[in-house]
Amino acid sequence: MPYDPAQVYQPEADTFLLLEVVLAEVRPGDRVLEIGTGSGRVAAALVQDCDVVVTDINPHATFCAREKGLDAVRTNLFSGLRGRFDLILFNPPYLPTQPDERIDDWLEYALDGGATGRIVIERCAASIGDVLAPGGRILLLVSSLTGLSEVREIFAGRGFLAEVVRQQVVEDEELFVLRITRREI
Numbered sequence: 001m002p003y004d005p006a007q008v009y010q011p012e013a014d015t016f017l018l019l020e021v022v023l024a025e026v027r028p029g030d031r032v033l034e035i036g037t038g039s040g041r042v043a044a045a046l047v048q049d050c051d052v053v054v055t056d057i058n059p060h061a062t063f064c065a066r067e068k069g070l071d072a073v074r075t076n077l078f079s080g081l082r083g084r085f086d087l088i089l090f091n092p093p094y095l096p097t098q099p100d101e102r103i104d105d106w107l108e109y110a111l112d113g114g115a116t117g118r119i120v121i122e123r124c125a126a127s128i129g130d131v132l133a134p135g136g137r138i139l140l141l142v143s144s145l146t147g148l149s150e151v152r153e154i155f156a157g158r159g160f161l162a163e164v165v166r167q168q169v170v171e172d173e174e175l176f177v178l179r180i181t182r183r184e185i
Contacts, residue, residue: 007060009038009110013170018042018091018141021166021177025139026050026087033085033131035077035092035124038110040065042089053081058110077124084133091141092120117146118154125154129182138180139165143173151178159183 019042026032030050034043037054038061046052047069054065055073065072073081093110096117114120121142128138140162142151152162159182166177 001059003063004060005064007058007105008064009061011039011041013168014091014141014143014175015039015041017166017168017175018089018139018177019045021139021179022046022087022089025137025165025179030086031083031133032087032089033078033081034089036090036110037061037065037070037072038091040068040070040072042091043070044068050087053085055081061110077120078128078131081131083131084136085131086133086136088128088132088136088138090124090138092124094118094121094141094143094146096145116150117143118150121146121151122154125158125160129158129160132182134182136181138178140178140180142176142178144176145173148176155180156183 028049032046032050032052034054037043037056043052043054053071055075056062057076059074062072062074094117155162160180161183162178162180164176165179168175
């Protein structure tokens with residue numbers, strides 16, 4: 001399949017908001033995983049100081065990330081990855097999408113969050129603890145369209161704390177970056 005840049009999610013306000021928080025959060029030497037890297041813009045800013053692995057289900061996105069010199073794995077979320085990561089980044093598909101709104105192309109994987117906007121977030125939360133290192137952090141970008149309290153509850157039900165570290169109003173929604181950590185016992 002030939003590479004089609006139109007099938008790759010290009011940096012938007014959500015990308016730059018996440019990048020801003022990531023640059024403040026990352027520690028030299030962190031082992032970093034970016035799930036759903038899209039254009040690779042966020043991860044590319046980290047490769048000088050960290051061991052970075054990126055994933056995307058979209059073959060066009062993984063090609064784009066490799067062109068930026070990133071270690072890109074084509075997979076669903078983090079399926080098949082080994083080891084643990086100190087910092088996990090995810091700007092998931094968070095738009096509530098009805099079946100008749102689907103566009104049936106690769107770019108849809110970056111946008112379609114299912115009827116609630118949380119379907120991919122729920123799948124991620126179910127097993128992200130398997131790849132998160134002890135003391136590790138997750139930075140997750142969500143929208144007011146997705147339901148901030150519902151997302152926090154999803155992670156709380158899995159033993160995590162989710163705190164808002166940055167927010168920004170963009171057009172008809174508010175974007176939030178959550179720092180998610182394991183709840184200490």
